[in-house]
Amino acid sequence: MQEHDRSFVRTEMVADQAPPVSDHGLLSWLRRNLFANATDTVFTIIGIALVVMIVPPLVQWAFISAQWTGSDRTVCATLAQGGIQPDGWSGACWAFVDAKFQQFMFGRYPDEERWRVYLTGFLFVVLLVPLLIPSVPRKGLNALLLFGVFPIVGFFLLSGGAFGLKPVATPLWGGLMVTLVLAYVGISVSLPLGILLALGRRSHMPVVKLVCVVFIETIRGVPLITILFMASVMLPLFLPPGTSFDKLLRALIGVALFASAYMAEVIRGGLQAIPKGQYEGADALGLSYWKKTNLIILPQAIKLVIPGIVNTFIGLFKDTSLVYIIGMFDLLGAVRQNFSDANWASPQTPITGLVFAGFVFWLFCFGMSRYSIFMERRLDTGHKR
Structure with missing residues (x-):
C-alpha cells in the first residue's frame, strides 16, 4: 500500500491567541448594541441628538439655575415680577x-x-x-x-x-x-x-x-x-x-x-x-x-x-x-x-x-x-x- 504524505498534519497544539480587537472592549459593545446595522445607527444618532437637546437644559433648570432656599416668592421671581432674580431667569423653585x-x-x-x-x-x-x-x-x-x-x-x-x-x-x-x-x-x-x-x-x-x-x-x-x-x-x-x-x-x-x-x-x-x-x-x-x-x-x-x-x-x-x-x-x-x-x-x-x-x-x-x-x-x- 502506498504511504501517504502526512507533513500537513500538526504534531503540536497551536498556542492560545488573544481574541480580535473587534470582539471585545468598548468598541465591540458599541457596535453590537448601538451600531449593529443601519437602522440601529439611525436610531442611535436620533437618541443622542435628543439627549443633547433635552438633558443640558434640564440640568440647567433643575440644578444650576435653581433656587434652593428662601422664605417667599421673591426668591423665585424676576425683577419684573417683583422678585430678586434677573430678568430672563428660569430655574426650579x-x-x-x-x-x-x-x-x-x-x-x-x-x-x-x-x-x-x-x-x-x-x-x-x-x-x-x-x-x-x-x-x-x-x-x-x-x-x-x-x-x-x-x-x-x-x-x-x-x-x-x-x-x-x-x-x-x-x-x-x-x-x-x-x-x-x-x-x-x-x-x-x-x-x-x-x-x-x-x-x-x-x-x-x-x-x-x-x-x-x-x-x-x-x-x-x-x-x-x-x-x-x-x-x-x-x-x-x-x-x-x-x-x-x-x-x-x-x-x-x-x-x-x-x-x-x-x-x-x-x-x-x-x-x-x-x-x-x-x-x-x-x-x-x-x-x-x-x-x-x-x-x-x-x-x-x-x-x-x-x-x-x-x-x-x-x-x-x-x-x-x-x-x-x-x-x-x-x-x-x-x-x-x-x-x-x-x-x-x-x-x-x-x-x-x-x-x-x-x-x-x-x-x-x-x-x-x-x-x-x-x-x-x-x-x-x-x-x-
Missing part, C-alpha cells in the same frame, strides 16, 4: 418645595401629633421589608402581622380617639400619607378579592359565575372617577337618614373594588395559561377543589402573571391622585392646593411642585417595578434545563 414639604407629606395633620404618623410608617417598613426578602423565615406570621394586625394598629394610631390619643379627623389627613394609605388598602384588598373573583368567573356554578362576571364587567366599564363620585356623592343617598360613612373610607372602598376587577382579569389570564394536565393530575390525586387550587393551580398561575399584577399595583398607586376630584388632598392634591398660596405665587412654582410630585410617584413605581423583575428572575424555573 426648590425653596417652595422646602417650605411646603411638611404639608406635602402630612397635609393638615397636627404638628404635635405627627409622631403617630412616623410610628405608623416605621411599623409598616419593619413588617414589609422582611416580607420582601425571600430568605427571611416565618412568612406566614409576617403576612398576618402586616395585613391583619397592622391595619388595626395603624387605624387607631392615625385616627386616635382611643388609648388616650387625640382624635384627628380624616379631612385633616393629606399629602403622601393619604396616597400611601389608599395604595396600601387598595393593594391589600384587590389581590385576594381579585383572586376570588377570577375563580368565581371560572366556576361551574352559574349563579357564582354570573355575579362575578357582572361585577367585573360593570366596574371595568366605568372610569375610576365615576366610582369615586358614586362612593362619595351618591352612596349616602341610598343609606338610611342619619347614616354616613367617612369620606376616606368611601374612597378606600371605591379604589379597592375598582382595582380588584382589573386584578381578577389578570389572575384569570394566569389560570387559563395552566395546562389542563395540571388540573387532571390534581384530580387524579384525589385533592379537593380548594387544595387543588391553593397547592397546585394558584402558585403556578400567580407566578405567570407577576408582571400583570405589579402593573395593576403601579396603576393603582398612580390613580390615587384622582381622589383630588372628591375633595381629598393626596400628594398631588396637596401640591396643587399650595399653588394658591400668594406668598409663593411665581411662574416657576407650579412646574417645580409638579416635578417634585412626579418624582415621588416615580420612586415608588420604579421600586415596585424593580422588585417585580427580581421576583420574576427568582421564580423563573419552569423552562430552565
Whole structure:
C-alpha cells in the first residue's frame, strides 16, 4: 500500500491567541448594541441628538439655575415680577418645595401629633421589608402581622380617639400619607378579592359565575372617577337618614373594588395559561377543589402573571391622585392646593411642585417595578434545563 504524505498534519497544539480587537472592549459593545446595522445607527444618532437637546437644559433648570432656599416668592421671581432674580431667569423653585414639604407629606395633620404618623410608617417598613426578602423565615406570621394586625394598629394610631390619643379627623389627613394609605388598602384588598373573583368567573356554578362576571364587567366599564363620585356623592343617598360613612373610607372602598376587577382579569389570564394536565393530575390525586387550587393551580398561575399584577399595583398607586376630584388632598392634591398660596405665587412654582410630585410617584413605581423583575428572575424555573 502506498504511504501517504502526512507533513500537513500538526504534531503540536497551536498556542492560545488573544481574541480580535473587534470582539471585545468598548468598541465591540458599541457596535453590537448601538451600531449593529443601519437602522440601529439611525436610531442611535436620533437618541443622542435628543439627549443633547433635552438633558443640558434640564440640568440647567433643575440644578444650576435653581433656587434652593428662601422664605417667599421673591426668591423665585424676576425683577419684573417683583422678585430678586434677573430678568430672563428660569430655574426650579426648590425653596417652595422646602417650605411646603411638611404639608406635602402630612397635609393638615397636627404638628404635635405627627409622631403617630412616623410610628405608623416605621411599623409598616419593619413588617414589609422582611416580607420582601425571600430568605427571611416565618412568612406566614409576617403576612398576618402586616395585613391583619397592622391595619388595626395603624387605624387607631392615625385616627386616635382611643388609648388616650387625640382624635384627628380624616379631612385633616393629606399629602403622601393619604396616597400611601389608599395604595396600601387598595393593594391589600384587590389581590385576594381579585383572586376570588377570577375563580368565581371560572366556576361551574352559574349563579357564582354570573355575579362575578357582572361585577367585573360593570366596574371595568366605568372610569375610576365615576366610582369615586358614586362612593362619595351618591352612596349616602341610598343609606338610611342619619347614616354616613367617612369620606376616606368611601374612597378606600371605591379604589379597592375598582382595582380588584382589573386584578381578577389578570389572575384569570394566569389560570387559563395552566395546562389542563395540571388540573387532571390534581384530580387524579384525589385533592379537593380548594387544595387543588391553593397547592397546585394558584402558585403556578400567580407566578405567570407577576408582571400583570405589579402593573395593576403601579396603576393603582398612580390613580390615587384622582381622589383630588372628591375633595381629598393626596400628594398631588396637596401640591396643587399650595399653588394658591400668594406668598409663593411665581411662574416657576407650579412646574417645580409638579416635578417634585412626579418624582415621588416615580420612586415608588420604579421600586415596585424593580422588585417585580427580581421576583420574576427568582421564580423563573419552569423552562430552565
